[in-house]
Amino acid sequence: MRDVLIVGAGPAGISSAIVCARAGVKVKVVDEFVRPGGRLLGQLHEEPDGTWWNGIETAERLISEARELGVEFDMGVSVYNLKRSGDEWKVYTTKDTIRAKALLLATGAAETALPIAGWTLPGVMSIGAAQVMTNVHRVRPGQRGVIVGVNILSTAIARELELAGVEIESMMLPLKSLITEDAGDPGKVLDSLLRVAHLAPSKFLRFGSGMMKSPSMKRFGLKFYPKSGFRVWGIPVKLRQAVVEIVGSEQVEGVRVVDIDLDGNPVESTERLIEADFVCIAGGLYPLVELAALAGCSFRYVEELGGHVPIHSEKMKTGLKGLYVAGNITGIESAKVAMSQGEVAGYSIAEELLGTRSFEEPLRAALEKVEATRQKADIQFHPGIEKGREQVEMAFKVWEAEMGNQLYVKKG
Structure with a gap:
């Protein structure tokens, strides 16, 4: 059984894997594409300061670091089902069934289709x-x-x-x-x-x-x-x-x-x-959330985030034990924001699995990095990103309060 399984080898998934591996947690990453990197592989643009953002180079750097830390990548593998079983997650793929103590969904986004007459033609x-x-x-x-x-x-x-x-x-x-x-x-x-x-x-x-x-x-x-x-x-x-x-x-x-x-x-x-x-x-883009739905996550439709997103905390935790989300599955933003979110998820996972509070400081720094990266973003896909994030985090807090009340009633 794995400590952590990450579904999605994009900027969020790889960044999270690096943080987990540094903490001594065994990580496996699966993705349906033939090579890791996700959306980074296609990106190449000039920044306002004249420098160039080369997604392929960034991906190669992250992948190399992850592999040096012992992260295992299994590419060309699709996940078609998952469920919580006792104290673990069972994830069914086209290759095998993987058991893990914690699961991170970093599945990214998909493109919205615009049907136009003749759109089935080759080309x-x-x-x-x-x-x-x-x-x-x-x-x-x-x-x-x-x-x-x-x-x-x-x-x-x-x-x-x-x-x-x-x-x-x-x-x-x-x-x-x-x-x-x-x-x-x-x-x-x-x-x-x-x-x-x-x-x-x-x-x-x-x-x-x-x-x-x-x-x-x-x-x-x-x-x-x-x-x-x-x-x-x-x-x-x-x-x-x-x-x-x-x-x-x-x-x-x-x-x-x-x-x-x-x-x-x-x-x-x-x-x-x-x-x-x-x-x-x-x-345009919308969050790719099918696996989160199969897992049983609660959702909220937030226009500012691009559509339906799983309810989660700022620490990337969902309401299901051992299940985390990061990247565009949580709302459409830049690859840089996704990388920062992946780091947050990595520290949260390591903190839970290792049962230690020693990650409090780096986790706090990672949260601040997410916000700073968001504020510096040259492009926002949707207006009101901060407002959308606040809606989701408030929904998570409401869920936590309701669960706490239910436990109090049962104990009473």
Whole structure:
């Protein structure tokens, strides 16, 4: 039986494994991908100070440190069930059944699909798939592409594709519908982009964005937003055009687009065809929580965190004994925040398993590091992250109080 099993070999999982191993706890990490690193493997971007964040290099450093400490990695393994049995967790994988005293779920996030007519054609993929193809496997997704969905994630990956020499013809919105919702609303999309306007590569864009403080100024800006879009890193970002359909006989040949008004409604007689040989669909991210649901965790829907998240404490503990969570399963944030959360989870696990209070000081420092990392984050995927975190932590405290009352009644 293992001391700790970690599901997910991404930034949170590996960081937690390192902390546990340093404390003398035996750790095994499983992941369905063929190599450890998770979302770090696809990341490459320039920081505001001019330095480069290279996710592959960061992953290699973490993996090397973990292996030197004796952490065991088992890759290409999927977990399909888990349950608490006595004083241990039994985790069922496609390879074997693993027993562990403590279990950390660091399963990360998944991409939200935006159904568009023609999206089953070869050459259509999620924006994350294009990132992995380019940055991890060194395979071009195509020669000339269109990105459908303008958000923080797609903008960052578009830059990575451009750096790799992949031509992005343009980024534009999906046609507004009950399914696409805010993703097809030019005003809502503009709001999300203004939150990261300080990272715009052009002084003109930063200056113009700074003027859009009021709703009236935002609407004015949209009204005169050029149909050809503003170029960001040479890529036209078009908020007044939407993709109606992806076309092609046997593979992607292009997209049918239409001009849209300020509210996202199509303008008559403006349809036209744009040639492309691949299309990326970008619907955003949501926490990957299926295993937490199988375990029996309580959940709370928190829009600021990207969807349903398992209720947990700031120390990454859930309401189930020996079960912890860290990383994007707890809410959509950066890889750096996930790494810091993994350290918190590692100290919490070591503290419980070893029955010692000697980790109080490093645990407190790790908690402070999470908050500092969050405050310094250049990009926040959703506004109001702190508010969302407070909701979850308050829900955990309420759960603790209710459990305490139940125990008091039973003893009485």
